Structure formats: C-alpha cells, structure tokens
Amino acid sequence: MLGAGMFATKRAFQSTIQHGQSLRMLSTGLMGHKKSHSLKTIAFKATKTNGSRALGLSMSHLGIRHLNTNQGPLTEPVTDSANDIVQQAVQTTAPDTLVHSAAQIGEFKALGLCNTTPVGALESMFEYIHVFSDIPWWGTIALATIAVRVALLPLMIKIQRNNAKLMNINPEVTRIMDNLKNAQSQGDTLSVDKYSQEIQGLFKKNECHPMKSLGLPLVQMPVMISFFMAIRSMADVPVPGLSNEGILWFTDLSAKDPYYILPAISAAGMMAVLEAGTETGAANPQSKGMKNVFRGLSLAVVPFTAWMPSGVFVYWITSNAFSIAQILALKSPSLRKALNIPLLVKRPQELQQNTK
Numbered sequence: 001m002l003g004a005g006m007f008a009t010k011r012a013f014q015s016t017i018q019h020g021q022s023l024r025m026l027s028t029g030l031m032g033h034k035k036s037h038s039l040k041t042i043a044f045k046a047t048k049t050n051g052s053r054a055l056g057l058s059m060s061h062l063g064i065r066h067l068n069t070n071q072g073p074l075t076e077p078v079t080d081s082a083n084d085i086v087q088q089a090v091q092t093t094a095p096d097t098l099v100h101s102a103a104q105i106g107e108f109k110a111l112g113l114c115n116t117t118p119v120g121a122l123e124s125m126f127e128y129i130h131v132f133s134d135i136p137w138w139g140t141i142a143l144a145t146i147a148v149r150v151a152l153l154p155l156m157i158k159i160q161r162n163n164a165k166l167m168n169i170n171p172e173v174t175r176i177m178d179n180l181k182n183a184q185s186q187g188d189t190l191s192v193d194k195y196s197q198e199i200q201g202l203f204k205k206n207e208c209h210p211m212k213s214l215g216l217p218l219v220q221m222p223v224m225i226s227f228f229m230a231i232r233s234m235a236d237v238p239v240p241g242l243s244n245e246g247i248l249w250f251t252d253l254s255a256k257d258p259y260y261i262l263p264a265i266s267a268a269g270m271m272a273v274l275e276a277g278t279e280t281g282a283a284n285p286q287s288k289g290m291k292n293v294f295r296g297l298s299l300a301v302v303p304f305t306a307w308m309p310s311g312v313f314v315y316w317i318t319s320n321a322f323s324i325a326q327i328l329a330l331k332s333p334s335l336r337k338a339l340n341i342p343l344l345v346k347r348p349q350e351l352q353q354n355t356k
Contacts, residue, residue, distance in 0.1 A: 105131055111237050118222065122230040136245035137253055138314050141231065145318040148223060152216075157339050159216045160330065164342040165208035172202055227315045228308070235309040246310060253311035262313035263302045269320030270298040276327040 105127060108114045113123045122144070129147075130140040166173075176199045183191035203209045234242060235254035246253045250262060257263065274294050305312075329335055336343060 108239070111239065113233060113237070113239075118226045119229045119233065122226050123234065126230065126234065130241075136247070137239075137242050137311070138245060138247045141253070141311055141314045142318045145227070145315050146322060148227075149319060149322045152219065152223075155219060156216055156326070157341065159213060160339075161341050162208045162212040164336075164344060165206045166210060166213065168342060168345045169202060169206050169208070173199060176202065224319075228312055231311040231315060232309060235311060242311065250310040250313075253314065254309050256307050257310050257313065260302070260306050262310055262317070263306045263308075266305070266313050266316045266320065267298050267302050269317055269324070270301070271295065273320055273323045273327070274298065276324060 108123055108127045114120045114127065125144055125147075126140055129135075129144055130137065133140065133143065135143070176195050180192060180195035180199070183189075183195060231253075238254045242254045243252045245251075249259065250257050274291065330339075330341065333343060
C-alpha cells in the first residue's frame with residue numbers, strides 16, 4: 001500500500017506540471033531569477049497513527065528541477081533511489097503494523113474463538129493476558145494456569161480439611177465397616193442399621209464425608225479438559241505468534257514435541273504429585289488401592305499424549321509444578337494451623353513403618 005501511494009504521488013507531481021497550473025504559481029514567485037537551481041528539499045512525510053516514527057522522503061532524490069520557462073524539460077527522469085527509499089520504508093514499517101494488529105482484543109473473536117462455553121472463556125483469558133502483559137505465548141499459558149489454580153485454592157483448602165479429618169478417623173471407620181460387613185453377611189438387618197447409623201454419626205461428628213473428597217477432582221477434570229481443548233483449538237487456527245513464541249527446544253507451541261521430552265516430563269510430574277499427595281493425605285484415604293493403577297496410568301499417558309501440541313504440555317507441566325509446591329507447603333504445621341487443616345495423627349503402626 002505504501003509503494004502504491006508513492007507511485008500515485010509521483011504521478012500527481014507530473015500531472016500538475018503538465019497542466020500548467022502549478023507552473024504559473026511557481027513562476028510568479030520566482031520572477032527575476034535567471035538561472036535554474038535545484039529545490040533544496042520538498043519533504044514528503046507519511047506518518048503512522050499509532051505513535052510510529054515519521055517517514056521523511058526528500059523529493060530532491062526524485063530529481064525535480066526549479067521551474068523556469070526558458071529551460072528545457074520540466075522534469076528529469078525519476079532515479080532508482082526513489083524506488084529504493086520506498087522499498088526500504090515498506091520493509092521497515094510493515095512488520096511493525098502486522099505485529100500491532102496481531103495484539104488486539106477481539107482478534108480471537110474474528111478467528112472464530114472465544115464463544116460462550118468454558119473453552120471460549122479460557123480462550124478469552126489467554127487473549128487478555130497476552131495482550132495486556134505483552135509476554136510470549138509460553139508465559140501466557142503458564143500464567144493463565146497459575147491464575148486458575150489460585151482461583152481454585154479455596155475449594156482445595158476445604159477439601160484438604162475434609163481429607164485430613166477422614167485420615168484421622170480412618171481406624172474407627174474401618175472397624176465399623178468390618179462390623180457392618182459381618183452383619184450383612186449374617187443377614188442381621190438390625191445390626192446393619194445400627195452400624196450404618198454409627199458410621200454416619202461419626203462423619204457428622206467430625207464434619208467430614210468421603211463424598212466431599214470427590215469435589216476437587218470433579219472440578220479439576222473439566223478445567224483440564226477445557227484447557228486442552230482451548231489450546232488445541234488455538235493451535236489449529238493457528239493464533240498469531242503461537243508457532244514461534246515457545247521456549248527452549250519447543251519454540252512452536254502449535255506442534256508436537258518431536259523429542260517426546262514434554263510428555264515424559266508431564267508423566268514424571270503426575271507421578272510426583274501422586275506420591276507426595278498420598279503421603280500428606282491429599283489423596284482420598286478410601287482409595288489407596290488405586291495408587292498402583294494411577295502409577296501405571298502416569299506411564300501410559302506418554303505414548304497416548306505425544307501427538308498433543310506443545311502448548312498443552314506447558315499447561316500440564318505448570319499445573320503439576322503448582323500441585324507439588326502446594327503439597328510441600330501443606331506439610332508445614334504452621335500453615336496447616338493457619339488454614340484450619342488438622343494435623344495428621346500418627347498411629348503406632350505408621351510410626352513403626354516409618355522407623356524401618
């Protein structure tokens with residue numbers, strides 16, 4: 001567009017001279033001069049509206065001579081330097097314009113993203129963080145992940161209290177459940193009702209229940225799926241900058257990791273969260289038998305997720321790192337007391353196992 005404007009400007013100068021109107025105006029002001037002399041500079045400035053630097057083009061490079069009726073040709077042929085200046089101006093200003101247009105609120109909407117679903121809400125969040133923070137896309141994804149995890153902290157703390165209480169009353173729950181099973185096997189309905197009420201009373205007394213432990217996974221699972229779908233849809237477009245604003249070896253966040261390093265790190269992070277969570281009571285105490293199953297799943301996800309865009313693993317690894325930091329922080333007795341999370345009671349059997 002800038003090259004076409006310069007071409008039209010040169011044609012306008014020639015047309016004005018050929019029609020004679022500007023010739024008469026200039027000749028009136030220059031009467032008495034016997035010899036022609038070159039115009040020092042006729043500056044043409046094209047300014048950009050968004051605070052960009054002004055582009056000054058000197059028309060002396062165009063070879064225009066001072067007008068005089070006694071002279072020969074009114075103009076000299078346009079030199080190649082004018083074309084060089086125009087080409088340099090286009091090369092200098094065009095990239096800035098493109099970068100500016102790629103960082104505008106509403107661009108995702110124009111690309112078909114940011115609908116009213118949870119996935120669309122996350123896409124809008126990505127857009128706002130990227131535009132206003134001016135950080136690369138890998139940092140945008142990591143920052144959005146941390147923001148969502150921080151927003152879930154109140155729910156996490158509430159479920160941690162519930163899990164800690166369940167861990168502390170687990171021996172009593174186990175005893176009552178054994179009696180309940182024996183009564184059921186003998187067909188003793190009165191004892192079944194008795195033990196059922198007893199266990200429900202125990203939960204009520206301690207203000208906890210196993211079903212409450214499912215609250216966090218039921219929230220985290222849709223969030224994880226929404227992050228996955230949002231980043232994948234952004235990679236499919238692809239969103240400007242996503243293909244070159246990665247870090248280290250995975251500069252293209254819209255492509256898979258060719259070295260499978262990111263899937264392996266994600267699997268290791270899942271394993272670390274599982275092990276640390278079980279030790280601190282973050283896992284459901286009623287599901288210890290599932291620990292080995294989750295260990296196997298942590299390893300199995302590597303080949304099944306290797307095709308995912310690298311941006312998905314930026315979210316996944318950041319989320320795992322946040323979980324590990326959270327679990328380590330909750331080992332602090334002072335922090336648990338401040339958050340009203342009960343300390344875990346060490347049973348004699350557990351103490352013996354720890355000393356071995």
